[in-house]
Amino acid sequence: MRHLKFTPSWLRFLIIFLLTMGILFRFFNLDNKVYCHDETYTSLRISGYRTTEVKQEIFNNRVITRESFAQFQGANQQKSLNDTIMNLAKEDPYHPPLYYIIARLWMQTFGNSVTAIRSLSACISLLVFPCVYWLCRELFNVPLSVPGVAIALIAISPIQLVYAQEAQEYILWLVTILLSSASLLRVMRLESQDKDEPVKEQKRPDLFAIWSIYAVTLAISLYTCLWSAFVALAHGIYVIIAAKFKLTETVRTYLLVSLVSFLAFMPWITIVMGDFFQFLISADKTIIQPPLIPTFPFLMMQLSRIFFDIDLKLDNPINYLITSIFLILIGYSICFLCLTTNYKVWFFLITLIVVPALPLILSSAGSIQLSTEPYFIPSYLGIQVTVAYLLATQIYNGSRSRRSIWQIIIALVIICGLISSKVSSQAETWWNKGMSYGNPQVAQIINQTSSPLLVSDALGNNYGNVFSLSYLLEPKVRFLLVNKQQIPKIPDGFADVFLLNPSENWRETIEENYKLKTDIVYSDQYYSVWKLAKSPKLRRRNILIKNKLVSSL
Structure with missing residues (x-):
């Protein structure tokens, strides 16, 4: 590894400034972005209510207000922490319970608002910085230069900001990955030092403590996200390669410690396997497939989003230029790392990059x-x-x-990160919101009407998207939610009736039943919104008025 001098004063001040900006961005406008489909499911799991209970309560062909959703979107008196765990075990075991337990306790203290639940992720994200420092110290054994620059880059990274402001478990998962990785590197570094027996005996308690930290953090990581199994696999490959395929004491200890961690996770693994086999023998295997994205272009875009992200669309021509620049930077960084560091350093980072991503890429079959x-x-x-x-x-x-050239490159990377964070902090929606990306636009259309009624069923994505829209719609909006595409009983008094993502058959049935036509008012790759049209004569009058307004402008 090349010699790294002590960090100069200007770089220290720059690191402190970027860290401060990163912290501020994490807590700024927490409630500004749409509370998306997946986040509403987070709140539902925290509440302890099951999907079937919610359908019975509000998807019952009766007009309700947006306040009716609040009971199922956070901690409440009717359900306990045990209900939260049992809800996950029975309906969504592929999301382990640790984050949801922490989130429920958090919401019991700070309330059920969007700001409250997202502030948990923002606070957890602050733990990333000391953990990154520890990981870089173990990898490169330098006081501040590499760890400081890594902290600065992560502080203003747009991809990190996305998960630091989202009510999901992934930022907690990142912290557990950092802790388990750093503790593994530390214990391997200590064991690879002088093998003199007296020295070894003095270090044994220290080694036991660090191996214990690794076991605990790996178990916590598994209880946070199932994909931690592939991180553990990356660690295992690294340990075996570092030992040159020999069954050394380090390898044996690693296998034993990993076994303890997986045994600690065995209760939840049993639940996951039970759910999987129940799915295999179930007669109903209907799965609504969400839209797929071409794998290679998407991955290339994600690589650039690590450093620069202003929510450009996948087919935007500018993306190709931006992606090419950052792909060159990343490729050169990997080559430089492999040429200038010990194989134990670069191989650890390569396995961390490749092993967890490889199953996703290989199973994508061209679309993800x-x-x-x-x-x-x-x-x-x-x-x-x-x-x-x-x-x-x-x-x-x-x-x-x-x-000087590299200082300019660093400056450009920093500027890209700051611009991205600024744009993201003021946006109402972002690419990670998925099927809820267009909800602000839909809410604006509905809120502009005088007496709106939103009609929807519980099929597919509609269930979560109705909850997401309830955060954006004004109190004047009423909801009429039905189960199994029943014909809605639309009462009189509503001037504007909207249908949220109806199937073609259901929409035609409603048209026939009410002797009305429907006009599409919004559509994207995930869903559509239709509006029940008034009588033909009144519709022509409205069109003439609208044309006059447009011509006057």
Whole structure:
């Protein structure tokens, strides 16, 4: 590894400034972005209510207000923490319970608002910074240069900001990945030092403590996200390669510690396997497939979003230029890391980047679901640390002109991160909101009407999207929710009736039953919104008025 000098004063001040900005961005406008489909499911699981109970309560063909949703969106007196755990075990075991337990306790203290639940993720994200420092110290054994630059890059990283402001478990998962990885590196570094027996005996209690930390953090990671199994696999590959395929004491201890962690996770693994086999023998295997995204273009865009993200669409031509620039930076960083560090350093980061991502890429068959994107978080982390090593090293090495060039590159990366964070903090929606991306626009259309009624069923994505829209719609909006596409009983008194993502057959049945036509008012790749049209004569009158207004403008 190349010699790294102590961090100069200007770089220390820059790191402190970027860290401060990153913290401020994490807590700024927490409730500004749409509370998306997946986040409403987080609140539902925390509440302890099951989907069937919610359908009985509000999807019953009766007119309700948006306040009716609040009972099922957070901690409440009717359900306990045990109900939260049992709800996950029976309806969604693929999301382990740790985050939801912490979130329920948090919401019992701070309330059920969007700001309250997202502030938990923002607070957890602050733990990322000391954990990144520890990981980089174990990898590169330098006091501040690489760890400081890594902290600065992560502080203003748009992809990190996304998960630091989302009511899901992924930022907690990142913290557990950092802790388990850093503790594994530390214990391997201590065991690889002088093998003198007296020294070894003095270090044994320290080694036992660190192996215990690894076992606990790995178990916690598994109870946070099932994909931690692939992070553990990456660790196992690294340990075996570092031992040169020999069954050394370190390898045996690692296998024993990992076994303890997985045994601790065995109760939840049993639940997951039971749910999977129940699905296999179930007669109803109907799964609503969300829209798929081409794998390669999406992954290329995600690589650039680590450093620069202003919510550009996948087909935007500018993306190709941005992606190419950052792909070159990442590729050069990986090559530089492999050429200038010990194999134990670069191989650890390569396995962290590749192993958790490989199953997603191989199983995608050319197309990937947006919902699987968070499982690339270990890869994002490995890439950010790799780039941080390159940037921190290059500002010290080479001629003055070479250092100046790299200082300009660092400045551009920082500017990209700050611009991205600024744009993201003021946006109402973002690419990670998936099927709820267009909800602010839909809410604006509905809120503009005088006496609106939103009609929907509980099929597919409608269930979660109705909850998401309830956060955006004004109190004047009423909801008429039905189960199994029953004909809605639309009462008199509503001037504007909207249908949220109706199937073609259901929409035609409503048209025939009420002798009305429907006009589409919004559509994207996930869902559509239709409006029940008034009588033909009144419709023509409204069109003429609208045309006059447009011509006057």
